[in-house]
Amino acid sequence: MAHPPHPSRPVVRAVLVEDHHMVAEAIRLAWADSGEVEVVATVGSVAAAVTEVRRHRPDVVLLDRRLPDGDGLDAIGRFEEWGARVLVLTGEATVSVAARAAEAGAAGLVLKSARLEELTDAVLRVAAGEVVFDGGLLGGVLDQLTGRAKSGVVPLTVREREALVLMAAGASTEEMGARMGVARNTVRNHVQRVLEKLGARSKLEAVAIARRDGLLD
Incomplete structure (x- = not known):
């Protein structure tokens, strides 16, 4: 049964950029029942992501790093032009990766191994204007950036x-x-x-x- 959205919080509109179909479909179906996040488009490439973000103007882009036609981080600046905030989805969480995502303009980074509840929370926080990096990485990211x-x-x-x-x-x-x-x-x-x-x-x-x-x- 779908859960109703929080009464004081609108449903977050998201474009999901993930080239592994089973992963993308699992996330989309889970969110369809959550009542908190609506996936307005699911794509598996940088080019398709640029097209769909321009078309839908989502609140958040959940962006896989490694895509068939390039590195998703290189497209972050283009997504921001249409008012979207970007949450990077990655299998590798190191200070250097997180710093590179932050440099590119990402609002956060979350591991693919994260539980659905953690992923949903990260998307909602990013949509609300927060910066969401793991506490164990954030200090190193800021050190690299300010250095x-x-x-x-x-x-x-x-x-x-x-x-x-x-x-x-x-x-x-x-x-x-x-x-x-x-x-x-x-x-x-x-x-x-x-x-x-x-x-x-x-x-x-x-x-x-x-x-x-x-x-x-």
Whole structure:
């Protein structure tokens, strides 16, 4: 029997990118009964994922790393353009893999061996704006990211600082645009300047550097 969704929380719309059909179908069927996550498309390649994310504009993309036509991490930036947050699904959880996912813009990483309840919780948290990395990895990820920071950071403008605060809150590009009252392209420009000034390669890295340097106190 399907469980009704949480009364105060809308159903999360997700695109599932997994090239192993049995794994993808098991996840899709389980979520069909959960009442919390709706799989709007299931695909098995980077190219198909780009098409379906553009078509459906999901809340979350659950993304396998190793796909027949390339590394899923390389497409994360494109998914964010359409307002989706990305949760990486991987069989390998190391600091280097997690750091690379974070650099690419992923909002989290979860193991394929995770229980369905853990996977569902991770998807819901990512959809709610949280960053979801295993506690045992997060410290190492932040160490790697902040270790690449440049010295002599240029002061941020008021708008750039506002963008940084929203980034730290886990807001998507669309949410940032709505909060700041500007177009998506303007948001991307602000974010890019923040990344350049902080010497960061991703939003998560920028937030880590900002926290280390007291810019978010």
